[in-house]
Amino acid sequence: VSVRPTAWLTRWLGAAWVALALPLASPAAGQQPQDQVVNLQLAYNAARSQYQAALDAWRVVEKQWTDAVEDHEAGRRAGDQDRENTALVRALDKSRELDLSERRVAELRGTLDRARTGLLGALDLRMEQVDGQLAAARTPIDRNRLAALLRDLQNQQDEVDAARDEPAVKLQLVYYPSIQFDVRDTPETMVGKAQLLRAKAGRADSYIAQIDGEIDRLEKQLRFRRNAQSLAAEVERFGDAQAPLGAPSRRVAPGDASARPDSTGVARPQETPEQRLEELRLLRVQMQEAKRQFLERAATFEERVRRIG
Amino acid sequence: MSTARRLFVLSRGLLLATLLCGPTQAAAQERVRDLVLNGGFSVEAYRGNLAAASVSVADTTDRAAAAIGELGARGTVMLFEEERRWAFLSFDGGLRQFAAGGFTVRDYAPREWAGQTAVSYSQLLGSWAAATGRLGWRGRAVDDRPPMPLFLQPGFGIATASARLELSEIDRVSFDLAADAEWADYTAQPLVAPLDLLDRTSQGVEVGAAWGEGTTFRVFAAARRSEYPHQQTSEPSDPTRRDGTVQAGFSWSMEAPITAQLGFEGTVNRSNSRRPEYDALSVRSVVSVPLPFDVGATVLGVLTAKSYVNDNEFKVLVPGEEADNASVLYLDLSRAIAAGMDGSLRVGWTRAEADVGDAYFQRFGVSMLLRYRPGSL
Numbered sequence: 001v002s003v004r005p006t007a008w009l010t011r012w013l014g015a016a017w018v019a020l021a022l023p024l025a026s027p028a029a030g031q032q033p034q035d036q037v038v039n040l041q042l043a044y045n046a047a048r049s050q051y052q053a054a055l056d057a058w059r060v061v062e063k064q065w066t067d068a069v070e071d072h073e074a075g076r077r078a079g080d081q082d083r084e085n086t087a088l089v090r091a092l093d094k095s096r097e098l099d100l101s102e103r104r105v106a107e108l109r110g111t112l113d114r115a116r117t118g119l120l121g122a123l124d125l126r127m128e129q130v131d132g133q134l135a136a137a138r139t140p141i142d143r144n145r146l147a148a149l150l151r152d153l154q155n156q157q158d159e160v161d162a163a164r165d166e167p168a169v170k171l172q173l174v175y176y177p178s179i180q181f182d183v184r185d186t187p188e189t190m191v192g193k194a195q196l197l198r199a200k201a202g203r204a205d206s207y208i209a210q211i212d213g214e215i216d217r218l219e220k221q222l223r224f225r226r227n228a229q230s231l232a233a234e235v236e237r238f239g240d241a242q243a244p245l246g247a248p249s250r251r252v253a254p255g256d257a258s259a260r261p262d263s264t265g266v267a268r269p270q271e272t273p274e275q276r277l278e279e280l281r282l283l284r285v286q287m288q289e290a291k292r293q294f295l296e297r298a299a300t301f302e303e304r305v306r307r308i309g
Numbered sequence: 310m311s312t313a314r315r316l317f318v319l320s321r322g323l324l325l326a327t328l329l330c331g332p333t334q335a336a337a338q339e340r341v342r343d344l345v346l347n348g349g350f351s352v353e354a355y356r357g358n359l360a361a362a363s364v365s366v367a368d369t370t371d372r373a374a375a376a377i378g379e380l381g382a383r384g385t386v387m388l389f390e391e392e393r394r395w396a397f398l399s400f401d402g403g404l405r406q407f408a409a410g411g412f413t414v415r416d417y418a419p420r421e422w423a424g425q426t427a428v429s430y431s432q433l434l435g436s437w438a439a440a441t442g443r444l445g446w447r448g449r450a451v452d453d454r455p456p457m458p459l460f461l462q463p464g465f466g467i468a469t470a471s472a473r474l475e476l477s478e479i480d481r482v483s484f485d486l487a488a489d490a491e492w493a494d495y496t497a498q499p500l501v502a503p504l505d506l507l508d509r510t511s512q513g514v515e516v517g518a519a520w521g522e523g524t525t526f527r528v529f530a531a532a533r534r535s536e537y538p539h540q541q542t543s544e545p546s547d548p549t550r551r552d553g554t555v556q557a558g559f560s561w562s563m564e565a566p567i568t569a570q571l572g573f574e575g576t577v578n579r580s581n582s583r584r585p586e587y588d589a590l591s592v593r594s595v596v597s598v599p600l601p602f603d604v605g606a607t608v609l610g611v612l613t614a615k616s617y618v619n620d621n622e623f624k625v626l627v628p629g630e631e632a633d634n635a636s637v638l639y640l641d642l643s644r645a646i647a648a649g650m651d652g653s654l655r656v657g658w659t660r661a662e663a664d665v666g667d668a669y670f671q672r673f674g675v676s677m678l679l680r681y682r683p684g685s686l
Binding site (some may be wrong): 104217220221223224226227230231232233234235237238239250272274 | 342345347381383401402403405421423451455469550564565567568574578595596597598599605607609637641643645651653655657678680
């Protein structure tokens, strides 16, 4: 069996980690290596499930994000300002959720990778141990039993190793995942998909231009607001004028954030212009990434069509 | 606290704030929602030869001038923020050093320290309201306080506590209700014992209604009760001064295309002491607009008219508090000069009542200021 050098290194590190962890972990101190394999297999299964669940959750949010972006575009085309604004607020909310969801996926991917490395290391260690027992086995029954165990462990290791490249685990975060290559695609279908993706990239450009406009408007508004706040705060700091601003409760002190409902109706602290700017910048980055993916995938479809001739 | 110690504390505070918000501290930026450091230089002239009950020295001049350097910082820190509750800490503090001349007896070098901080906690109550509790402290200290006409408020410490309830919108109108209490302690000095007279406790309630999005309008009415435990009335049966104040007014504000705020309020103050009873009307406006060459112009104006109910020859007031009758006009021209840094040129005029009622001093000033927002917050 040929194993890549990086995989060897990973396994050795995993084995070293398991060998170090075994005597240190108090409950595990008296456990057999087989128990360790079982424990690490369970941990690996749990990490895999959690990762898959996070990926599914990301897909749901991505769909909502896509719907909001498309609704905004539809509102703009229809000249419906209210619909456009509502969709933008929803897109910004979803943009933040999408970002959090992406982080969660990346974090769980790390956990899964660590769990896999640990399990592979434990399997290596266990196989080495069984191999030693097999060499020392005196009866044919023992030799058969240990050889079967070794095969099981080898299969288990291959299975875990192979899962590393499974689509469910390897899947990239893809915008508009519904437009993907299908083995049943005809050249015409692929040309159609490429055109659809290029049209989406064009719309992403227009959307990014709108976001830039909104960012520019908000930055100006923020500057005026900050100018006004700075002047009032600096004049009143030393009480030069004691401008009659009324009873203390009427002065909205810095840090007193009012509540406002988000697109799902859940109340949150009132969004500051700074936070809205951050959200717009995040949405811009996501749109750029989506556009990059559309163009890349369109080029892939076109390349396939060219190859088919 | 000694001056050197105060300087040390301020400089360490500013340093810490800068470090917290350095460009590499992403987590700190998440937590620090706003931070502005500012410093500058001003030249000011003062007019008016007035008596001042709370100043230990007097001078015959009616004209004085000063060169002033100042440093300050203000900001907001998020303590925690969850879906249904959040808490913030806000702070604002500064130091101002004067080199004042033009007095007959001697020149003065007053140094002012001013600061305030508050912690607020908000909690959503079901879907019908949001409640906010707030504890705050505000204080100031002045060394080498000069005579009039360079009026500087005396040192004090004021603690406040307030609770506010904002109800969910009903037909796009949101109602709010607030109550607050305040304890003020003025720093009496050996030669200025009357400053103790300014100590007070007060409690207030306020109701308001606001509507509009983008352009908002709010009307309010407030009532306040104040007690001055060290001030006596001439009534043996009711010896301690107590005031009742009623205020009502409206405010209007818009965020785009320009930032503009306009406030109007009327005040009626009645007391068991005849001396400080007055009626006042006040208009306050802040407008910030763009000018060519990326310059932003901001105007702050407050105009107040006040009339006393009873004619008294000598009306000793609580500086800056009871004498809420300053008229001020400031014009600030600012422009970004580097990443996160603005330069500002400011001219200002103030006409305010000093300690003695119906006696006004004036201040004219020109300032050059720099404002820095670390990490382009």
